[in-house]
Amino acid sequence: MSFDQEQYTRTFSSFSGADIVATFNGRLIGELQAITYSVVREVAPIYTMGSPDPRSFSRGKRGISGSLIFTMFDRDALMEEMKKSYEGAPDLMTFQQYQWNVGAQENQILSGLQAAKSTGGYGIETWDEQMTKLGYGAVSGQQGYSADGLTGFYTPEYADQLMPFNIAITGANEFGQRMGMELYGIQILNSGSGFSVDDVVAATAYTFVARKIKGVERKANLRTSGQSSANTAAGESYQIV
Template sequence: MANIPLTASYNSFSGADIVAGLDVPVLRGGTLSFEHYVFGELQTISYSLYRPKRPVRAMGFVNPKGFAYGPRTLAGSLIFTTFDRYIVYRALEQYNAAGYRYLADEMPPFHVTITMANEYGQQAAIRIYGVTITDEGQTMSIQDIYTEQTMRYLARDIEPLHPGNMFSGGGAVR
């Protein structure tokens, strides 16, 4: 009989344990690289994966023989607290200095890195690659104490939540 452990260790993280960063592409001397910006303004991030699956049927059988997999779509939303400037301008400082005024849907694809560390020393990270903004909005109201910048996105890939620090070799960087 297999020896089953009777105890296990589970770690969790709260919103206070999380730091969000965006890796934005910048051009330096004709070379494209990524500049990392920590965004304390990012208050909510969500993602979802969708992949259509269709049954494969054969004549004379009621049940499907298997399933055909369609293309995967990765999408989600980003919600920022707005202070005194448009959030995109902070991420694209280099372009703004040159006089360009981008909107979020014009941003080049960027990466989002969420790192977590709790008071017990446990760490975890998640990374979303190739984020491109599809639409954005802003909410402000006399009923709310703060203003929000909301954005929805599509992305190319995701490195799901895993233990360890993204930048100390705990996770792969693509």
Template sequence: MNMTTEEYSRTFSSYSGADIVASFNGRVIGELQALSYSVSREVAPIYTMGSADARSYSRGKRGISGSLVFVTFDRDALMEEMKKDYSGKAPAMMQYQTFQANAGSLENQILSGLRSRAADGQSTYGISTWDDQMTNLGYGPSGDFNPDNLTGFYDPEYADQLMPFNITVTMANEFGNRSGMEIYGIQLLNEGSGFSIDDVVTAKAYSFVARKIKGIQKKDSLRQEGRASARPVSGDLLR
């Protein structure tokens, strides 16, 4: 029986992790190690008087959740790549931005909640002058109060501050077969990592919820199906 590779590839097609690439809002992040998701739905039994058995089952809300695992090299890959989608910075008015901009000034220490000024001018610790300092920022250099002075675009500091994004999973193997799937409206909830002298690789994990999943669908093959490749003769190998 003479079975060729084409006959096997036309029957079955599978993908390994090496055949899969994931893009985040159209941006490929090569540090991704693993992606997992689950879809769950509430199911509740319905009972009536006179019977201990359920008459029926009612299906309720659906939830989609999962996790992302990234290998850590010299940066937080997800945060660094997703920050590129944030443009324009307002004056430093958020706690962490003002503290990073000039941690030594009294005003910035007040905003960071680390320090306040007492009525006698002495420096104390607390948030007693938070309201006054935020009001001064609202008035700005012009002296006219504008609430826009207190809001603006800021680079996220934690993963849970990232705006919702989509993930597209693209699959292609050496036979030319292709598939793909999408996860929509991902919002990150938790993040965690750790370091140990016994760990050869450092990883960082995120948990997320999503709004919708479009399952794996087969795409057009890169190779023409139903046509076997011609076997080269010995002379062709030497050309």
């Protein structure tokens, strides 16, 4: 009795979450637990006199949104990875901010207002005066006002301060089958997390909007094409007969 092995080895391609990884601007974040996305478009009916039924439908604006869920270990995975800088790569994740709203400058405002409050001069005029002093003294060693010295670039403290980034989703299973898709221009809207005695695993969730989605595409099967992976051990090779 002959055994037809081909009918069992030829099959449809399918991928589970265990076969998929996601890279954020080229940074692979292993804590990603789930990613969802949806595409919504406005469609409005067009009516005319003499008929209760729509004559046509007008297609309007499109919106792309979704969510990201990360398992939380001992860090905020998305924030920590996106703030990293790599040799030869542009520092894209820094954001522009007024200097007095960041770090030591912010403390100067609070300490200055506290001192003014003790002398009875606390109020909006004191606030303006303190802000003006910080504005004039923003550039070290320079006299007078300088608009260039009012702002600087800083690493983000909150996820909504991250610059737009892309997400590439790649799937590869044990049979050599591969697929990929991309989401472009991701901007974070909301973030949330929490802890409970009833939760064994802590997670952080984000919602986002995107500019464009490139749908799932099949990639070349390394096994059937006779190619070998770059991770194949030295000296190992195979040939499709």
